[in-house]
Amino acid sequence: MIERLWRHPVKSMWGEQPDHLTFVEGGVLGDRVRAFFAVESGDRISAKQHGALLNCHARYLREPTSGDPVPPIEVEFGDGAVIRDDDAALTQRVSELLGFEVRLATEEPGVLVDLAPVHLAATGTLRWLADRHPDGDWDARRFRPNLLVDAEPDAEDGWLGCDLHIGAEVLLHVVMPTPRCIVTTRAQPGLARDQKILRTITRDRQRDVPVRGDSPSVGAYADVVQPGVVRIGDAVRVEHVPPRRGAIAAALDARTI
Numbered sequence: 001m002i003e004r005l006w007r008h009p010v011k012s013m014w015g016e017q018p019d020h021l022t023f024v025e026g027g028v029l030g031d032r033v034r035a036f037f038a039v040e041s042g043d044r045i046s047a048k049q050h051g052a053l054l055n056c057h058a059r060y061l062r063e064p065t066s067g068d069p070v071p072p073i074e075v076e077f078g079d080g081a082v083i084r085d086d087d088a089a090l091t092q093r094v095s096e097l098l099g100f101e102v103r104l105a106t107e108e109p110g111v112l113v114d115l116a117p118v119h120l121a122a123t124g125t126l127r128w129l130a131d132r133h134p135d136g137d138w139d140a141r142r143f144r145p146n147l148l149v150d151a152e153p154d155a156e157d158g159w160l161g162c163d164l165h166i167g168a169e170v171l172l173h174v175v176m177p178t179p180r181c182i183v184t185t186r187a188q189p190g191l192a193r194d195q196k197i198l199r200t201i202t203r204d205r206q207r208d209v210p211v212r213g214d215s216p217s218v219g220a221y222a223d224v225v226q227p228g229v230v231r232i233g234d235a236v237r238v239e240h241v242p243p244r245r246g247a248i249a250a251a252l253d254a255r256t257i
Contacts, residue, residue: 002166002234003123004140004148009058009073011035011112012047014189016059020231021146022066023170023224026110026247027117028146030064034073035112036094039101044112051186052078052097061085070106116221116248118172120164121145124153125205125218133200137191142184143218149236156220157207158238165237169228173241175248177207178219210252223247 008015011032022029036045036053047053055078062071072085077097083090091104110117121143130138140148147166149155159174166172180201187193198216207217223246 001150001236002147002230002232003150005230005232006141006144006146006148007031008144009034009060010053010056010075012045012050012053013075014054014057015144020229022064022229023118023172023227024066024109025224025227026108027113027224029066029109030060030070031109031146032112033070033109034058034104034106036091036102036104039103045098045102047183047186048181050098051183053094054183054186054188056094056097057189110247115251116175116178117224118147118222119145119178119219120147120149120159120172120174120222121178121219122149122151122153122155124151125156128153129200129205129218132204133196136194136197136200138197139191141188142191142197143178143180144183145219147230151236156218159220161240161243163225163239163241163244164222165239166230167228167234169226170224170230171226172222173225173244173246174220174222175244175246176210176221177215177217178221179209179212179215180218184218211255221248 005021006015006017007030057076058073060071060073064071074082074084075090076082083093087104095101121140126138162174164172185195185198201216205217206214209215
């Protein structure tokens with residue numbers, strides 16, 4: 001069953017928790033469709049290097065709609081300042097926050113993601129890890145998934161290479177484990193900095209990740225096979241199928257050329 005849902009209007013910023021998500025061919029409608037780039041280097045800005053972005057809360061001012069332009073957003077900064085529907089002012093403020101000039105880009109779903117259109121995690125994985133680092137806060141928000149599924153600790157391994165039928169409409173194909181990095185340890189609203197989070201995953205939950213090999217992992221990456229709407233409380237059914245090649249396979253191929 002789907003327990004929680006997330007959508008991140010701006011890559012590497014804190015997102016929002018709607019009661020439903022619309023899945024399109026490229027991923028989740030409205031998810032990570034904006035990102036900041038360094039003007040001088042051209043590099044895309046990530047919370048891996050710039051954790052201050054995680055304390056910025058981005059929200060849509062109206063619901064994203066398929067086929068329409070990306071709706072405006074407001075961003076609340078860590079000091080309480082809010083910039084509403086003003087991309088120029090937002091870009092200036094983020095430049096000041098990071099200490100160098102940035103530009104804001106907007107793309108279709110799936111273009112600005114690190115690798116995969118969809119990211120999901122299982123509650124059981126987090127419970128299993130919490131037993132190994134009981135003092136840690138294993139809130140799913142640390143891992144920035146789109147979907148949190150109420151499932152057993154071994155569920156993520158069982159999803160690999162399978163189709164997930166979610167609710168009445170959506171079909172996802174799970175391709176690979178999600179590798180983990182320093183972002184999981186960073187302070188975020190309501191979550192303290194905790195370096196033992198990544199250390200615990202590295203010690204106790206290594207998985208074979210394409211291109212990378214054995215890597216600390218929580219969650220799984222998936223492609224969208226059939227678009228539609230997913231709601232909190234929707235049932236999830238696993239179907240064993242032959243491997244599918246989709247957006248993730250194409251992205252992996254590009255990294256190995």
